Structures are given as C-alpha cells and as structure tokens.
Amino acid sequence: MELFIEFLTNTGFYLADYRNIIMLFVGCFFIYLSIAKEYEPLLLLPIGFGVIVGNIPFFKGFGLGIYENNSVLHYLYFGVTSGLYPSIIFLGLGAMTDFTPLLARPKLMLLGAAAQMGIYFTLLSALALGFVPKEAASIAIIGGADGPTSIFLTAKLAPHLIGPIAIAAYSYMALIPIIQPPIMRLLTTRKERLIRMPEDKREISQKELLIFPVMGIILCCFLAPASIPLLGTFFFGNIMKVSGVVDRLAKTAASAILDTATIFLGLTVGASTQGDVFLTPKSVEIFALGAVAFSIATASGIVFAKIMNLFLKHKINPLLGAAGVSAVPGSAREVHSVAQKEDPHNFLLMHAMACNASGVIGSAICAGILWSFMMA
Amino acid sequence: MHGIEAITANNGWAMAIVGALIVMAGLTILSIIISQLHKMIMFIEHGTGMLSFNNNGKAKNGGKAETEPANRPDADHVLSNIGNLLLFYRTTTFDLGDEFDLRDLYSIFRKNDFPHPYLTIRTLRDEGYLVSTRDDKFAWNL
Numbered sequence: 001m002e003l004f005i006e007f008l009t010n011t012g013f014y015l016a017d018y019r020n021i022i023m024l025f026v027g028c029f030f031i032y033l034s035i036a037k038e039y040e041p042l043l044l045l046p047i048g049f050g051v052i053v054g055n056i057p058f059f060k061g062f063g064l065g066i067y068e069n070n071s072v073l074h075y076l077y078f079g080v081t082s083g084l085y086p087s088i089i090f091l092g093l094g095a096m097t098d099f100t101p102l103l104a105r106p107k108l109m110l111l112g113a114a115a116q117m118g119i120y121f122t123l124l125s126a127l128a129l130g131f132v133p134k135e136a137a138s139i140a141i142i143g144g145a146d147g148p149t150s151i152f153l154t155a156k157l158a159p160h161l162i163g164p165i166a167i168a169a170y171s172y173m174a175l176i177p178i179i180q181p182p183i184m185r186l187l188t189t190r191k192e193r194l195i196r197m198p199e200d201k202r203e204i205s206q207k208e209l210l211i212f213p214v215m216g217i218i219l220c221c222f223l224a225p226a227s228i229p230l231l232g233t234f235f236f237g238n239i240m241k242v243s244g245v246v247d248r249l250a251k252t253a254a255s256a257i258l259d260t261a262t263i264f265l266g267l268t269v270g271a272s273t274q275g276d277v278f279l280t281p282k283s284v285e286i287f288a289l290g291a292v293a294f295s296i297a298t299a300s301g302i303v304f305a306k307i308m309n310l311f312l313k314h315k316i317n318p319l320l321g322a323a324g325v326s327a328v329p330g331s332a333r334e335v336h337s338v339a340q341k342e343d344p345h346n347f348l349l350m351h352a353m354a355c356n357a358s359g360v361i362g363s364a365i366c367a368g369i370l371w372s373f374m375m376a
Numbered sequence: 377m378h379g380i381e382a383i384t385a386n387n388g389w390a391m392a393i394v395g396a397l398i399v400m401a402g403l404t405i406l407s408i409i410i411s412q413l414h415k416m417i418m419f420i421e422h423g424t425g426m427l428s429f430n431n432n433g434k435a436k437n438g439g440k441a442e443t444e445p446a447n448r449p450d451a452d453h454v455l456s457n458i459g460n461l462l463l464f465y466r467t468t469t470f471d472l473g474d475e476f477d478l479r480d481l482y483s484i485f486r487k488n489d490f491p492h493p494y495l496t497i498r499t500l501r502d503e504g505y506l507v508s509t510r511d512d513k514f515a516w517n518l
Contacts, residue, residue, distance in 0.1 A: 102410070103410055103413070106407040106408070106410045106411035107407060107411070109403050109404075109406060109407035109410070110400075110403065110404060110407060112403060113399050113400045113402075113403035113404065114400070116396070116399050117396055119395075120391075120392035120393075120395050120396045121392070123388060123391060123392055123395075124383050124388050124389070124392050127382050127383045127386050127388040128378060128379050128380065128382055128383055128388075129378065130377065130378045130382060132386075133386045133387075133388075133391075136386075136388075202414070202492070202495075203492055203494060203495060204414075205414065205417065207417050208410075208413050208414055208417065211413060211417070212410060212413070215406075215409060215410075215413075216406065219402065219405060219406055219409070220402060220406070223398060223401075223402045224398065224402070358403060358407075361403065361406075362399055362403055365398070365399050365402055365403075366395065366399050369395045369398050369399065370391075370395065373391050373394075373395065
C-alpha cells in the first residue's frame with residue numbers, strides 16, 4: 001500500500017500545478033487551430049504538441065524536463081539555444097525561395113525594409129516598459145514576423161525568454177489572416193486597394209538569379225556580419241537551387257532537412273513553455289509587445305508604400321507594404337486576397353512575394369544589427 | 377527605470393534610429409544593384425560589341441573601321457519600323473511553313489539570339505500579328 005501511495009505521489013495527477021493545466025489547454029488549442037482551422041499547421045502542430053509534452057508534470061531530478069541537463073529533450077533543445085535549428089531552417093527556406101519576383105521589381109525591396117520599422121518601435125516600447133536592452137531587442141525582433149530569426153536572436157541575447165518569444169512570434173504568424181486585413185483596410189482607401197500593378201516586361205535571366213545570392217550575402221553580411229548564420233545559409237540554399245548543378249542537395253535542403261529542423265524546433269520550443277517558467281507577467285507583456293510589433297510592422301510597410309506613391313509615376317498598391325513582413329507566404333497571400341476582395345481581377349501575389357522575400361532578408365539583417373548593438 | 381528615461385539611459389533612441397537607417401540603406405543599395413544587374417550582365421557579355429556599335433563602327437586601335445558593325449543594320453531604324461521588324465521575323469521563320477507550333481517559333485528565336493523571345497512572342501500575339509489557326513497552330517497575320 002505504501003508503495004502504491006508513493007507511486008501515486010510521483011504521477012502527474014499528484015504533481016499537477018494549475019499552470020501546467022493552463023498550458024495543457026493552450027497546447028490543445030494550438031493543435032485545434034492547426035488541424036481544424038489549418039492555421040500554420042507546420043508550426044502550430046509541433047509547437048502545440050510540444051506544449052503538452054513540456055507541461056506534463058514530472059518528478060524533478062529524473063532527467064525528464066527540457067531544462068534538466070541530462071534529458072533527451074534538453075539535448076534536442078540545444079539546437080534552439082545554439083541557434084542551430086534557425087540556421088538550418090534558413091538553409092531550407094533559401095532552397096525554396098524564388099527571387100524572380102524580387103529581381104523583376106527591385107523597388108519593392110524598399111517595402112521589405114520599411115516593414116522592419118516595427119522592430120525598432122517595439123525596441124523602444126520594450127525599453128520603456130523596463131526590459132533590459134538584450135530582452136528588449138529579443139522582443140522587438142517579433143516585429144520581423146519571422147519565427148526562426150526571433151528564436152535565433154533570443155537564443156543569443158535572452159535565452160530565458162525563448163519560450164514566450166517563440167510562441168508569440170509563431171502565434172502572430174499564424175494569426176496573419178486576423179491581424180493584417182483590418183490594418184490594411186484602415187490605412188488604405190478603396191481607390192488605393194484597386195491599384196493594379198503593371199505586368200513585368202522583362203525576363204529574369206539565369207545569370208541574374210545566380211549573381212543575386214552571391215551579391216546579397218556579400219552586401220548584407222558586410223553590413224551586418226552578425227547575420228551570417230542566417231543569411232549565409234539562406235543564400236547558400238538559394239544558390240544551390242538556382243545553380244541547377246546540385247538539384248539533389250537543393251531538394252534535400254528544401255524538404256528533408258528543413259522538415260527535420262522544423263519538427264525539432266517546434267517540439268522543443270513548445271516543450272520549453274513549462275507552466276512555471278512560461279506563465280509569468282513578463283510573458284503577458286511579451287505577447288502584448290509582440291502584437292504591437294507585428295501591427296506596427298504591417299502599418300509601416302503600408303505607410304511607406306503610400307509615401308513612395310507621392311514620388312512615383314506609376315503608383316504601387318499600398319497593400320503590398322503589408323507583405324514586407326517576412327511571414328512567407330502568409331502575408332503575401334493575405335495582401336492578394338484583400339486586393340481580390342475589391343477587384344477579383346487584381347493579381348498581387350507575385351508582387352507581394354517580392355516584398356516577402358525582401359522582408360526575410362530585412363529581418364535577418366535587423367537581427368544581426370541588434371545583436372551587434374548588444375555586443376558593443 | 378521606465379518610460380522615456382529608460383529609453384534614453386539604454387541608448388534606445390540611437391539604436392532605433394541607426395538600426396532603421398542601416399537596414400533601409402542596405403536594402404536600398406541592394407535594390408539599386410539588382411535593378412542594374414541585367415545591364416551589367418549585358419555589358420559584360422556584349423560590352424565590346426556595344427561599345428563599337430555605339431561608336432558607329434570606329435575601331436579602337438589605329439582608326440581602322442571594324443567591318444562587322446559597319447555592315448549591321450541601324451538598330452534604331454529597324455526597331456522604329458515595326459513593318460521591317462515583322463518582315464524580318466517572318467523571313468527568319470520561313471522554314472516553319474504557313475502554320476507552325478509556338479514552341480518551334482520560340483526555338484528559332486532562341487537559336488538566333490533574338491532578345492526576350494518569350495516576351496516578343498507574347499507581344500506579337502497580343503498585337504494580333506501572330507494568330508491562332510487550328511489545332512494549337514499559329515500563323516503570321518501581316
């Protein structure tokens with residue numbers, strides 16, 4: 001009987017804390033969103049399940065928890081804390097990214113830069129709320145709407161915040177269809193949303209596609225060397241794809257390698273949200289600031305597009321500014337669908353993809369810049 | 377410490393302004409470079425030819441005229457006269473017969489190094505110089 005009672009005291013039922021229960025509901029909710037609503041299932045399903053895994057109460061000292069040195073989860077989590085998974089994910093993203101829309105419309109690259117203003121606005125907001133600079137920079141990068149970049153920078157600057165920041169970043173990426181359209185409609189007139197973008201009259205040559213990743217890595221990483229781990233692999237993945245001589249490697253990077261990193265990243269980030277370390281007032285503030293960052297990023301892209309229109313002969317559709325955040329391809333899809341609601345014959349997807357690709361580069365540069373600032 | 381005082385104490389204003397300027401400058405430079413990339417490639421590939429063509433065939437050494445550029449048709453004249461250009465296309469594709477497949481036309485354009493073959497064909501179709509006949513075949517409408 002004594003043995004049975006001792007066993008019972010070691011079960012999750014006995015050890016459960018109200019915070020674990022809350023997080024278990026959160027995990028279930030993420031799983032529901034990913035399966036029933038199909039909101040970013042590739043991310044929310046592993047994260048949601050990871051939240052459940054990480055919040056099953058256990059007896060401390062058995063080497064089970066993600067924060068216990070000798071646990072399996074801890075070894076898997078090393079890929080997050082070292083910045084390994086984000087780099088691998090960028091390799092796969094590079095191998096999947098087609099820069100043709102961007103090369104055909106270079107001026108749209110500016111919208112990708114403008115949308116990064118949300119990051120700097122949030123940096124100021126986080127500092128004003130009392131976060132130390134390294135934490136503020138990690139929170140600010142949520143405005144880039146790029147999960148791997150957010151995790152990478154947070155792992156370097158404020159590893160204790162990886163859980164809430166990763167969850168916030170991925171949640172807002174998943175909630176793009178809810179967050180972005182109201183901002184788009186608020187900041188644009190119907191007439192602006194009806195602007196059609198001209199079709200490209202120029203074919204992008206293979207040579208341009210080959211030169212771009214080389215030029216991109218040199219220029220971006222000379223500017224912000226701290227972004228090498230992200231942009232280095234990103235452009236490497238891309239040149240593998242466009243060169244056509246290592247198709248097998250490019251396909252593997254874009255499929256098996258990317259998928260493997262995504263699985264372990266999602267699972268371990270989810271598991272890092274143990275109730276006792278995740279449910280704190282700081283997390284609530286991070287979520288609030290993340291929402292601000294994402295909204296400001298969307299708004300700044302749109303406003304910048306409107307400013308550009310003051311000087312351009314052929315106006316650009318300001319909705320494209322919202323695709324400057326690097327949530328690929330969610331925000332581009334959303335821009336396209338908002339434009340199509342006004343005019344079913346207005347096709348903005350390729351233009352929005354150009355802004356999106358620029359946003360990926362922009363947010364990685366911002367991460368490098370912030371990291372450099374904090375190391376100075 | 378909170379509020380503006382915290383931002384100032386942590387050098388927040390400078391970080392935000394400099395950071396925003398760096399990313400904006402970086403992507404602006406990159407966009408300028410990629411907007412000129414095709415011209416650079418064209419210059420590197422056809423640089424010598426372009427220079428000599430622009431110099432109306434004047435040779436770079438010894439004042440001797442290059443024979444090939446001198447025999448070339450005046451590009452501006454050809455391009456300004458759409459009739460000549462269409463006739464040129466038709467003559468070049470004479471071997472295809474009256475009706476042809478667009479893929480064959482594309483191949484000939486590529487083989488002859490015509491600039492932007494796909495766009496040219498699309499424009500010719502849009503303008504009605506190239507019309508569909510039957511069974512996915514096309515013919516000149518000049």
